[in-house]
Amino acid sequence: MSTPGNAHVANSHRQREMAESFGVDAERYDRTRPAYPDALIDQIIATSPGRDVLDVGCGTGTAMRQFLSAGCTVLGVEPDPRMAAFARRGGLDVEEGTFETWDPAGRTFDVVAAGTAWHWIDPIAGVTQAARILRPGGRLAAFWHVYQLPAEVFESFTAAFRQALPVSPVNGQAPGQSLDAYQPLLTKAANGIREAGGFAEPEQWRHDWERTYTRDEWLDQLPTSGTLTRLPREELEPILDAVGAAIDALGGRFTLPYATMTVTATRLS
Numbered sequence: 001m002s003t004p005g006n007a008h009v010a011n012s013h014r015q016r017e018m019a020e021s022f023g024v025d026a027e028r029y030d031r032t033r034p035a036y037p038d039a040l041i042d043q044i045i046a047t048s049p050g051r052d053v054l055d056v057g058c059g060t061g062t063a064m065r066q067f068l069s070a071g072c073t074v075l076g077v078e079p080d081p082r083m084a085a086f087a088r089r090g091g092l093d094v095e096e097g098t099f100e101t102w103d104p105a106g107r108t109f110d111v112v113a114a115g116t117a118w119h120w121i122d123p124i125a126g127v128t129q130a131a132r133i134l135r136p137g138g139r140l141a142a143f144w145h146v147y148q149l150p151a152e153v154f155e156s157f158t159a160a161f162r163q164a165l166p167v168s169p170v171n172g173q174a175p176g177q178s179l180d181a182y183q184p185l186l187t188k189a190a191n192g193i194r195e196a197g198g199f200a201e202p203e204q205w206r207h208d209w210e211r212t213y214t215r216d217e218w219l220d221q222l223p224t225s226g227t228l229t230r231l232p233r234e235e236l237e238p239i240l241d242a243v244g245a246a247i248d249a250l251g252g253r254f255t256l257p258y259a260t261m262t263v264t265a266t267r268l269s
Helices: 016-032 038-046 062-069 081-089 125-133 151-164 179-196 215-224 226-230 233-249
Strands: 052-056 073-078 094-096 109-115 134-147 203-214 253-266
Touching: 016 081, 016 215, 038 062, 038 109, 038 134, 038 203, 038 253, 052 062, 052 125, 062 073, 062 109, 073 081, 081 094, 109 125, 125 134, 125 179, 134 179, 151 233, 179 253, 203 215, 215 226, 215 233
Parallel strands: 052 073, 052 109, 073 094, 109 134
Antiparallel strands: 134 253, 203 253
16 A cells, blocks of 8 residues: 555665655554455465465564464565554564565575565565575465545545645545556566566466454554555644544445465476
């Protein structure tokens, strides 16, 4: 829910200010960001040679906990010390650093996973590092949540944004995504795998699901989305009030369809 827009896809791995803004409120981020489909976690494990997982850009540990619950051994790498500290407080094993320059100290893995994080990583250097530390047949899997606000909800939220703050970094439009808007990011990830070498032809997986949000749940997560993470409180509050009123007008809740998209490839022997 926090990837860059189309204009920033080509250079998103250089947008460090945005990437590091999500640690401002790590507790809220962890509480409100949705987990990944169990079917995806199971598919990654079933198509990998073993259960040793490296979670790249692990954040507060959402995917780590899911892999652990599935019986894996998991190590996280996270550049933001605030996110890493939160994950460690929850008992997770996390090392700080950017993946491209992180020292694996001779360790190898069956899976290199990245949940809503690979767009912050250099597409060539990251794949080269993954190839270096994956065992033969090991799987690189980068995945993202894509959601499309239903038309009625999008229109209500956009009207609320324009009413609350017509001149702002969000350009008066509600945060929203679509698979078409995400495809350049997915294509960039696949092309990086091809260019770096060492992997079989990348595949694209899709897992569809949905979640119903109450007013309070949506407003709780909204400040963790994109440019809103960097808005001062006096600009954020009117947006929350206006969006809250829009949700009230929709009956106090709405259902959001998601597609979790994965770009994945196996390391050649």
